[in-house]
Structures are given as structure tokens and as C-alpha cells.
Amino acid sequence: MLRLIQFEIIKICKSTFFRIMMIGFLLFILTYFTYVYINTVRADDLIINLESMMFTQEQHLQELYDVLESNEGESDRETEQSIETWERFQERDSKLLQAYEEEDWTTIMELEIEQYEPGVEMLRNDPYQNVYTWPTFFSKETLLAQYKWIRDREITPVLRIEEFAWKTAYDEVFDDPIGEEIVKENSIKYSSAGVHFLKSVFQMLFSLIGAILFLFLFADVVTKEGLGRNGPIHLLKTQPIHRQKILVSKFMTVIIVSFMTLLITAILSIMLGVIFDRLGDWDYPVLIYGEERTFTYMNLGTYLLQSFGLFFMILLFCYSILFLFSVITKKTLIALGLTLATIIIGITWSKESVLSSFAPYIPFHYFSVGEVITNELAVTLEDFTFSFANGMISFGVVSLGVLFMTFVIFVVQSKYSN
Amino acid sequence: MIVEVKGLKKRYKKQEVLKGIDIQVETPQIIALVGPNGSGKTTLLNCMTNLLFFQEGEVSLLGKKHTDTSLFYDLSYLQDNRLLYGSLTGYDHLKFICNVQKIPISKIKEVTKRVGMESYVKKRVRNYSLGMKQHLLLAMVIMNEPRLLLMDEPLNGLDPTSAINMRKILLELYEEGTTIIISSHNLDEIDRLTNTIYFMKDGALLKESLQDFATKRYYIQVSDRDKAIGILKEQNILFTENDEGQIGFDETEVDLQTFINLMNENDIMIKAVEDQKIGAEKRYRELFEEELSS
Numbered sequence: 001m002l003r004l005i006q007f008e009i010i011k012i013c014k015s016t017f018f019r020i021m022m023i024g025f026l027l028f029i030l031t032y033f034t035y036v037y038i039n040t041v042r043a044d045d046l047i048i049n050l051e052s053m054m055f056t057q058e059q060h061l062q063e064l065y066d067v068l069e070s071n072e073g074e075s076d077r078e079t080e081q082s083i084e085t086w087e088r089f090q091e092r093d094s095k096l097l098q099a100y101e102e103e104d105w106t107t108i109m110e111l112e113i114e115q116y117e118p119g120v121e122m123l124r125n126d127p128y129q130n131v132y133t134w135p136t137f138f139s140k141e142t143l144l145a146q147y148k149w150i151r152d153r154e155i156t157p158v159l160r161i162e163e164f165a166w167k168t169a170y171d172e173v174f175d176d177p178i179g180e181e182i183v184k185e186n187s188i189k190y191s192s193a194g195v196h197f198l199k200s201v202f203q204m205l206f207s208l209i210g211a212i213l214f215l216f217l218f219a220d221v222v223t224k225e226g227l228g229r230n231g232p233i234h235l236l237k238t239q240p241i242h243r244q245k246i247l248v249s250k251f252m253t254v255i256i257v258s259f260m261t262l263l264i265t266a267i268l269s270i271m272l273g274v275i276f277d278r279l280g281d282w283d284y285p286v287l288i289y290g291e292e293r294t295f296t297y298m299n300l301g302t303y304l305l306q307s308f309g310l311f312f313m314i315l316l317f318c319y320s321i322l323f324l325f326s327v328i329t330k331k332t333l334i335a336l337g338l339t340l341a342t343i344i345i346g347i348t349w350s351k352e353s354v355l356s357s358f359a360p361y362i363p364f365h366y367f368s369v370g371e372v373i374t375n376e377l378a379v380t381l382e383d384f385t386f387s388f389a390n391g392m393i394s395f396g397v398v399s400l401g402v403l404f405m406t407f408v409i410f411v412v413q414s415k416y417s418n
Numbered sequence: 419m420i421v422e423v424k425g426l427k428k429r430y431k432k433q434e435v436l437k438g439i440d441i442q443v444e445t446p447q448i449i450a451l452v453g454p455n456g457s458g459k460t461t462l463l464n465c466m467t468n469l470l471f472f473q474e475g476e477v478s479l480l481g482k483k484h485t486d487t488s489l490f491y492d493l494s495y496l497q498d499n500r501l502l503y504g505s506l507t508g509y510d511h512l513k514f515i516c517n518v519q520k521i522p523i524s525k526i527k528e529v530t531k532r533v534g535m536e537s538y539v540k541k542r543v544r545n546y547s548l549g550m551k552q553h554l555l556l557a558m559v560i561m562n563e564p565r566l567l568l569m570d571e572p573l574n575g576l577d578p579t580s581a582i583n584m585r586k587i588l589l590e591l592y593e594e595g596t597t598i599i600i601s602s603h604n605l606d607e608i609d610r611l612t613n614t615i616y617f618m619k620d621g622a623l624l625k626e627s628l629q630d631f632a633t634k635r636y637y638i639q640v641s642d643r644d645k646a647i648g649i650l651k652e653q654n655i656l657f658t659e660n661d662e663g664q665i666g667f668d669e670t671e672v673d674l675q676t677f678i679n680l681m682n683e684n685d686i687m688i689k690a691v692e693d694q695k696i697g698a699e700k701r702y703r704e705l706f707e708e709e710l711s712s
Contacts, residue, residue, distance in 0.1 A: 243487070362555075
């Protein structure tokens with residue numbers, strides 16, 4: 001079996017189509033990295049902003065001092081209070097600036113928590129908590145928890161870290177369209193640090209588009225053997241190899257090559273980050289929604305691993321459908337077309353059957369990897385049985401069923417080959 | 419028994435394409451399968467190697483059922499070059515054979531040298547000419563030094579040098595004890611390889627072709643033709659008469675010395691002896707007279 005797999009891997013890796021696709025994929029990663037690198041907000045960018053803000057504050061303070069001086073000893077309580085407030089701002093921003101210059105993230109987090117925590121605590125027991133309009137209490141609470149996580153673990157945060165750069169699934173309504181635009185724009189944070197860039201790549205790749213890309217990559221893995229004709233399958237069939245192993249080895253090969261492709265993608269992404277920026281933090285917090293507006297944070301390493309695992313199961317599921325149609329139709333384009341049609345129809349249909357009791361066990365629900373792992377899907381569908389575990393189980397069980405069916409058809413076809 | 423095919427029948431839908439084939443090969447030999455296109459030669463070879471399903475009959479090769487995949491350690495089947503992978507090199511193909519057949523990789527060098535494809539073994543197959551592909555196919559089937567070698571049109575696309583080389587290799591394999599069943603349209607090459615030719619027509623082996631195949635026919639002029647004919651009839655020896663009054667018989671009916679002795683015993687004088695080579699083409703012409711005339 002191993003020798004057969006080895007031969008299949010050589011066949012795939014030496015095919016011109018595969019090589020072109022791989023080069024295209026590599027170029028895509030490099031281009032995407034360039035985009036992410038350009039869009040990464042760095043401490044220097046914030047320092048410039050802070051300095052400019054402090055300059056404005058200084059000017060304003062100077063104006064207030066001038067007002068106070070022009071009063072020539074007369075008491076002006078209002079101006080004095082204003083000066084005190086601005087001086088507090090000035091002092092905080094000065095500390096913040098110094099911390100940014102020294103990249104002292106713990107201090108920065110302390111300052112943010114110090115400023116943010118009292119407001120959140122005040123709202124905690126408020127019976128009229130904001131639950132729909134940004135920023136909801138949930139967003140405030142999770143942001144504070146994120147700051148604490150970053151501070152406690154002495155992690156370098158992905159900038160920006162202000163409130164307007166954070167939104168959650170519960171922030172459905174915005175007070176004004178400009179605010180909405182700013183929040184939506186800033187809450188998509190880019191970081192060219194290795195593991196953070198890997199997260200961006202995974203978020204982009206681990207979707208229906210990514211699955212389709214992989215399906216194209218291996219579309220002809222079965223059909224190119226010329227099943228039913230005097231194709232290369234005859235070479236395999238006239239060797240001391242059990243016929244069943246031919247199909248199994250092909251499936252294993254597709255799985256192995258997919259795994260290797262994803263692994264190389266991951267290594268390349270991290271290396272690009274390390275070379276041009278830094279490694280990043282494996283324990284960076286990723287928000288996981290809980291039932292009844294509870295939440296936890298998962299470290300980025302675990303999130304990436306789970307993403308990898310779930311996408312792998314998606315591929316397993318897609319390949320099993322592709323193999324079934326390849327064995328039945330023996331034609332590459334028809335098999336690929338039927339596979340894509342099945343997946344797209346399945347996803348559309350699953351959205352309509354979301355209220356049925358078996359809906360959480362329909363694999364078509366779980367193609368948005370990130371939303372599944374963070375439970376954003378469960379929040380959207382208001383059903384926490386749409387979980388990562390159920391997604392994995394659904395993909396696994398259905399794939400095995402389809403594979404078994406494919407295997408039986410292949411064996412029968414081989415036996416009664418015309 | 420090297421090859422035992424009993425009552426093999428194959429149907430496509432309602433059309434019977436193999437009509438009860440029986441073949442028995444007990445000792446190593448080279449057997450040629452000859453017949454017009456569509457006579458069932460490739461189908462027969464494909465059924466024998468389990469590439470095609472057949473409805474009736476039994477096939478046993480080298481003492482094993484034809485479905486036993488372990489058979490392919492000792493059996494090789496040279497097929498259509500469409501089974502080659504264009505993106506792979508010849509070396510990749512041979513290495514694969516080595517791996518699955520548990521043959522040392524060092525054998526590749528020996529075999530490529532023998533076949534004469536050392537210079538291009540590491541090139542991609544998609545850049546091969548038809549002849550180069552045939553070389554590779556030959557190299558692939560002799561890697562495991564098979565005891566039984568089935569070949570479907572191996573001479574297609576070969577230039578004269580390559581054809582001579584292939585014939586040399588096949589004869590060497592035969593001398594080493596390999597039984598070769600070869601399907602070919604090249605009757606001249608067949609003549610050079612073997613005298614055992616199975617002619618196929620409409621999915622059946624022609625009965626005549628299963629008898630020993632004479633390579634020579636003698637034409638004798640005798641002093642008393644009528645008496646000689648009477649003796650031959652008495653001895654149940656098949657013979658022909660030509661316009662020149664000669665008596666003709668195949669070497670398989672009676673050898674020349676026995677015929678002479680028989681005539682001498684009956685006081686018949688031999689006046690002249692002529693011999694004529696009977697090639698595969700002549701045999702084919704006799705058996706497929708109808709097709710040729712139409």
C-alpha cells in the first residue's frame with residue numbers, strides 16, 4: 001500500500017497542472033502577505049497619532065492657561081477643572097506614548113484596563129444593558145477580558161486596541177453609518193507576525209472557496225486513470241496489487257498531499273512572518289462565544305489547530321463526494337461538476353432546514369470554519385448544538401458512509417468490468 | 419499447466435464477443451494470436467488477465483486462478499501504450515514496477531540496457547515517440563522475468579532495428595523458459611518468432627489453427643502417380659495434387675524420409691522433390707480467404 005501511495009504522490013507532484021496550481025498558490029500567499037504587511041498597524045503609526053493628539057492637547061491647554069492668566073487672579077473654577085482634566089489626559093497619553101515607544105505592552109494594557117474597567121463594572125448590573133447596538137455590553141466585557149488576557153500573558157497585542165476596533169456578533173445595530181464604517185474597517189485587524197498571518201491565511205482559505213480550490217487540484221485523480229477504457233488503471237490492475245487498494249491508495253494520497261500542502265502553507269506563512277516581522281504569540285486570545293452571552297478565550301495555537309482539523313474534515317467530505325462521482329461517471333468534468341453542485345445545493349438546502357432536529361448533524365452547515373470554532377455560527381443560528389465537535393462528527397460519519405458506498409461500487413465495477 | 423482456458427465466453431450486452439475459447443499450454447512456447455481487427459484477440463488477453471469480466475468459462479494461469487493478483491509476480495502483460503503516465507519518466511514507471519514487484523532497483527539499469535532505452539529513460543513519457551513507448555512497455559514487462567508473458571501488439575510503431583531487438587529479447591526469454599502469447603498483425607515477425615499460431619475469427623479460435631502448423635510443404639513427382647495416391651489414401655495421409663501432376667503434402671502429415679521409404683517399399687521411384695515454405699501469411703490467406711476476396 002505504501003509503495004502504491006508513493007507512486008500516486010509522484011504522479012500528482014509531477015503533473016504540470018499540479019505544479020502550475022502550486023506556483024499560483026505560492027504567488028497568492030506572497031501577494032497576500034504583502035497586502036497584510038502593508039495594512040498592519042504598527043506602534044510607530046500610533047506614536048505619530050499620539051504625538052499629534054498630544055500636540056493638539058498642549059495647544060488647548062496653553063489656551064486654557066492663557067484664559068486663566070488673563071483673569072488676573074480671579075477664580076475661574078470651570079477653566080481650572082478643564083485644565084485638570086486635560087492635564088490628566090496629557091499625563092495618560094504621555095505614559096502611553098512612552099510605553100508605545102518602548103513597546104511596553106503590559107503598561108499599555110494596564111492603562112487601557114484602568115480606563116475601561118470602571119465603565120464596564122458599572123454597566124455589569126445595569127438592568128438596561130445595551131444588547132443590540134454597538135458597543136453592546138458583551139463587546140465591552142469581552143474587550144476588557146481580552147486586555148487582561150494580553151496583559152497577564154505579556155503578549156504583544158495586534159493593533160489597534162481601542163474600542164472602535166472591536167465588535168462582536170451581538171453588535172447588530174450602529175447608531176450612525178460613519179461609526180459603523182469606522183468600526184467595521186478597524187475591527188478587521190491585520191498582523192504580519194507569523195502566527196497572526198497564518199490565522200489570516202486560514203480564515204481566507206478555510207471556506208467553501210478553499211474546498212473548491214482543493215477539489216480542482218485533485219479533480220482528475222481517479223478519472224485520469226481512464227476507468228473503463230484502456231487507461232493507466234490497467235497498469236495498476238496488472239500488478240500484484242489488490243484492486244481495492246488502488247482506490248484506497250488514491251484516497252490516502254489525496255489526503256496526504258492535501259495535508260502536506262496545508263502544512264507547507266502553514267510553514268511558509270509563519271516563515272514569511274518571522275523573516276519580515278516576528279513570530280507572534282501562539283497564546284493570543286481568540287473569542288469563543290458561549291450560551292446566554294457568556295464567553296471564553298481560546299489561545300490562537302488551539303484555534304489554528306482546530307481550524308486545520310475542521311477544514312481537513314471538510315476536504316475529506318468533499319473528496320469522498322468527488323470519488324463517488326468519479327467512480328460512477330468516470331469523467332473528470334462531470335464528476336467535478338456534480339461534486340460542486342452537491343455541495344452548493346447542500347449548503348443552500350441546509351440553510352432552509354436549520355430548524356429541524358437533525359440540522360446540527362448536516363455537514364453542509366459547517367463550511368465556515370472560523371464561525372464554527374468561535375461558535376459565531378451557533379450565535380447566528382441561536383443553537384449551540386452547531387458546535388465544532390458536531391461538525392467534526394458529521395463530516396466524519398457522512399464521509400465514511402460515502403466512501404464505503406464508493407468503495408463498494410468500485411469493487412463491483414472492477415469485478416464486472418466490461 | 420502454464421495456461422488453461424476452458425470454454426471462455428464473453429458477451430457485451432447480447433453480442434457474444436468470445437465464443438467458448440479453449441487453450442491449453444503445458445510447456446514453454448511462443449504462441450501467436452492472429453486475426454483480423456475485432457476478432458477478439460485483445461478481449462481474450464484482457465479476460466485472461468482479469469481486466470475484463472467474462473460470463474462463462476475458467477481461466478487458470480501458472481496453476482492459479484486468473485483473479486489471483488499474486489499471479490502478476492510471474493505474469494506480465496504488455497498492453498496498449500495508453501496505460502503510460504505522460505507526466506512521469508520511464509524511470510518512474512520502472513521504479514514503480516520494482517517497488518510493487520519487490521525487485522531490486524539495480525535491475526532497471528540492466529533492463530534499460532537490454533531494451534536499448536538508456537539514453538531517454540529519465541525523460542518524460544509524453545516526449546516519447548511511439549517506438550520509445552513500446553520500448554518502455556517491453557522493459558516494464560520483462561523486469562520481473564516472467565514465466566508467462568502476454569503481449570498485445572508489441573511490434574506497433576517499432577522501427578526495424580527495434581523490432582529485431584525485441585524479437586531477440588523474446589527469443590531469449592523463451593529460451594530461458596518463458597511462455598509468450600503474442601497478439602500481432604505483423605505476420606513476417608510472427609514467422610520469425612514461432613510456428614505456433616492461433617488464428618481467431620469472430621471471437622473464436624479456428625479449429626484448424628490448433629493443429630500443428632506445418633512450415634513446409636513438399637511437392638513430389640513420382641514414377642507411378644496413381645499407385646502412390648492409393649498408398650497415401652491407405653495410410654490416411656492428407657495430400658493434394660497440382661496441375662503439374664505433383665503430389666503435395668505438409669511436413670506435419672508425414673516427414674519426407676518416411677514418404678520416400680514408403681514409395682521405395684512399393685517400387686515407386688521418386689523423380690523430383692520440391693519444398694515450399696508455408697508462412698503465416700499463406701496460412702492466413704487460406705483461412706481468411708473470404709474476407710480477403712471481399
